[in-house]
Amino acid sequence: MADAYVALEDGRVFEARSRSPGRTRGELVFTTAYTGYEESLTDPSYEEQVLTFSYPLIGNYGVRDERFESDRVHPRAAVAREFTDDVAEWLAGEDVPAVDHLDTRELVTSVREEGAMKCGIAAGQDATPEAAREELAECKGMSEHTDIGAQVSTPEPYTVTGGGEYDVALVDCGAKGSIASSLAERGADVHVLPYDADPATVADLDPDVLFVSNGPGDPANFGETQSLVEEFVGELPLAGICLGQQIVARAFGGETEKMAFGHRGVNQPVRDLESGTVVMTTQNHGYSVADPGRLDVTQVNVNDDTAEGLASEEYDVVTRQYHPEANPGPHDSLGFFDEVLDLTGRSRTPVAAD
Ligand SMILES: NC(=O)CC[C@H](N)C(=O)O
Known part of the structure; x- marks a missing residue:
């Protein structure tokens, strides 16, 4: 029964x-x-x-x-x-x-x-x-959870140490642990900050990259994070994953929209527009970037053409809609973290392949 x-x-x-x-x-x-x-x-x-x-x-x-x-x-x-x-x-x-x-x-x-x-x-x-x-x-409805950032973000800043070759400020909008560890493995000290961190906190850290994490709900409900990113456009290299891509796109004048049922799985095919290469990716999102604003779309979903990667050479930006940290899922796109640290223009100790 x-x-x-x-x-x-x-x-x-x-x-x-x-x-x-x-x-x-x-x-x-x-x-x-x-x-x-x-x-x-x-x-x-x-x-x-x-x-x-x-x-x-x-x-x-x-x-x-x-x-x-x-x-x-x-x-x-x-x-x-x-x-x-x-x-x-x-x-x-x-x-x-x-x-x-x-x-x-x-x-x-x-x-x-x-x-x-x-x-x-x-x-x-x-x-x-x-x-x-x-x-x-x-x-x-998801968009009615206007305070969802506070439900998932760290209340206090903390640092994940990775050797100090780089300093990354990671804005925690509900970050998966393996984003910080993927950066730390590549030599970065990752300074994890609350989703509503003050621009002065970021300025004091003087990081090499400002990185916006994944997170739940409607990106339109992360106004504080978007304003923080806007403060550093053109001042710092910017990166983002999933919700992070959506927030960065909005900070560059872009628009996000709700999808019908979203993408959630570990075999979503993504095409890189420059190389033509298709990789399998892990995804979990119900919103997408409908208009990238002043950013360029660099990767698209093979099934529905939605924006999977954005970038700007002028502003030193690189973002992904999927989860390159690959926990779970295929490791095809771990190189994203190398691309992020390459935005600093400094040479790095390569990470050994698995
Ligand atoms: N994994 C994520 O960061 C999800 C982003 C956003 N909450 C969405 O559903 O699209």
Whole structure:
């Protein structure tokens, strides 16, 4: 008998099995990634979303905290055809509801046809369809989470040391841990700053690069970060990943827009417009850059032509919409971090290949 319910914005209620009890709500999205559940579940970009895995069995190589991208689980809830006990116990310990034994193929098809939608979840002994519908009724759209930066950013600055060859100021809008470690591996000291850091703090650090991280929600709700970037246009080399690309584009007069259901997975093909090379990339975004402003589009998604890379030689900018840090996913685009440090114009100690 069902002891969990998922109520969708289109009126349907799916019956499911509770693997971690609780009531919650969020924007229902799906990832097609077949590995990387620990990295995805700890990626702050999923804050306020309910993450559905389209791959049917999630948890088959256990749960190890060395693979976590932050110190907690960020999606409001997790949905799969089947979770292993390891994953269910981890999510229960984190008080994050999880449900399985439902038709995730049907759920994912609905999101593909109707777009990302609000959902409400009730799981556990006393769960009812009504409770799931009540949660749904309280669910806000992503763009209504106007303070989402404060939910995920570091409250205090800290430094990840990497040898001091470079100083990178990383604005934490919900940064995955492996962005700082990818830069530190290449010799940079990474000064992680809150999303609303003062321009004076950045000026005092006198970094070689100002780098804007990934993060959750609508880039239009990161006005403080955008203003910070605007202060340093033409003054410092600028870089960004995912939400970071979107914020940097907006700072250069560009526009972002919500996508129907977004890109989430580890095999999104991206073409570099100069070389013609196609690489497989890890992605997790529901917004895209519709107009790059004064930046140039350098890479596009092969499936839908959306902007995957932006740059400016005049202003020393390089950004990616996907996740070159590759946790999870293919390592094809790790060279992005070399490109970022090359913006400083200084020669570097090369990083040995894996
Ligand atoms: N991974 C990210 O940084 C996501 C960016 C933004 N929140 C989006 O959904 O498009």
